Amino acid sequence: MEPPFHWPGKVLAVCAHPDDESFGLGAVISTLITGGASIDLVCFTRGEASTLRTDDGDLTETRHRELELAATELGIGAVHRFGYADGGLTAVGLDSLAAAIQPLAALNGLLLVFDEGGITGHPDHIRATAAAMVVADELDLPVLAWTIDRRVADTLNAEFDASFVGRNTDEIHVRLPVERGRQRAAMRCHGSQLSGNPVPERRIALTGDTESLRFLRAGPAR
Numbered sequence: 440m441e442p443p444f445h446w447p448g449k450v451l452a453v454c455a456h457p458d459d460e461s462f463g464l465g466a467v468i469s470t471l472i473t474g475g476a477s478i479d480l481v482c483f484t485r486g487e488a489s490t491l492r493t494d495d496g497d498l499t500e501t502r503h504r505e506l507e508l509a510a511t512e513l514g515i516g517a518v519h520r521f522g523y524a525d526g527g528l529t530a531v532g533l534d535s536l537a538a539a540i541q542p543l544a545a546l547n548g549l550l551l552v553f554d555e556g557g558i559t560g561h562p563d564h565i566r567a568t569a570a571a572m573v574v575a576d577e578l579d580l581p582v583l584a585w586t587i588d589r590r591v592a593d594t595l596n597a598e599f600d601a602s603f604v605g606r607n608t609d610e611i612h613v614r615l616p617v618e619r620g621r622q623r624a625a626m627r628c629h630g631s632q633l634s635g636n637p638v639p640e641r642r643i644a645l646t647g648d649t650e651s652l653r654f655l656r657a658g659p660a661r
Contacts, residue, residue, distance in 0.1 A: 446471070447548025450478045452515075453540065453571040454553070455528060455563035457486040457506035458629040462639045463553060464585050465513060465622030467650050470615060471551075472514040479517040479547070480510060481540050483567050488525035489632060501631050509625040519543055528566035536570035537577070544574045554586035554653065556604030572655060581658040586611065591645045599638055606653065613652035619643060 452468060454460050460468065460480055468478055486502035503520065510518045521539060523531055544550060550571045557564030568584065575582045592605025622643075626633055633639065 446474065446476065448476060449547040450476050450549045450551050451481060451540075451544050451547040452478055452551040453481045453483075453567055455483050455561070455567040456489075456525065457482055457484075457502040458509070458626075458632045459553065459564070460506070460513065460515070461509045461622060461625035461629055462632075462642075463558060464551060465509075465625050466617035466619055466643075467551065467585055467615060467652065468513050468515065469621035469625075470617045470650075473618075478513075478515055478551070479519065479543065480515050481519045481521070481543060482506060483521050483523045483528060483536065483570075484525040484563060485520070485522060486525050498631065502629075505629045505631060508628040512625040512628060513621055526563060528563045531566075533566075533570055533573050536566070537573035540570065541574050541577065544571075544580060545578055548580070550575055550580055550582045552582060552584050552655070554584040554604070554606070555655065558585070558587060558604060560602035560604055568655070575656050575658065579658045580656070581654065582656040583613070584653050584655050586651050586653050587642070587646065588651060591642065594645055595638065595642060598641070601638070606651065610653060611651045612654050615650045615652060617648060617650050619648070 452464055472478055485499045487499045552568040552571045553564045586606045589605035589607050592603035595601050595603045
């Protein structure tokens with residue numbers, strides 16, 4: 440692992456949408472919790488703008504329920520849901536987003552986020568990470584980002600006409616061995632987003648039993 444790092448006992452995962460904590464960070468979160476970490480979650484949006492759904496009800500309520508179930512499967516402690524518009528985080532000032540999560544971040548020793556570029560290129564993902572970086576600068580916290588190998592990104596982009604952003608080997612700081620059972624259980628909780636969506640499982644198949652992480656900001660682990 441580069442640079443040398445002591446895993447903190449308390450981690451705040453910062454995500455844009457319900458399901459980011461499972462489809463993206465799920466295996467990392469469950470592995471750190473199994474290793475003794477306590478992880479809380481910030482979710483900036485309600486997820487109401489998604490076009491992936493399996494029912495005709497209130498998608499906001501559906502995704503709220505899915506997030507709560509998934510968090511339980513992963514072993515997440517507190518879930519802090521904000522009401523920002525899905526697809527609209529770029530219209531919110533970074534200082535406002537940072538201020539919303541600053542009191543929560545101050546209780547933790549590490550922020551866990553999506554990589555710069557948002558993994559899929561989604562503007563909300565990028566904005567959530569940027570807000571976390573503002574808070575980390577204020578509090579002198581390390582920021583660890585989940586990322587994917589460039590070869591995985593290239594394959595997904597070719598197969599699904601997508602916009603995944605990957606990293607070269609020399610840009611990756613941590614290769615974390617993971618077990619996928621709790622992640623897959625959490626993913627199944629997001630039925631409105633998983634049915635008919637082959638991308639999450641294909642990403643996992645390409646990635647295998649390790650997840651890639653990189654430090655966006657160093658800082659003292661507490």
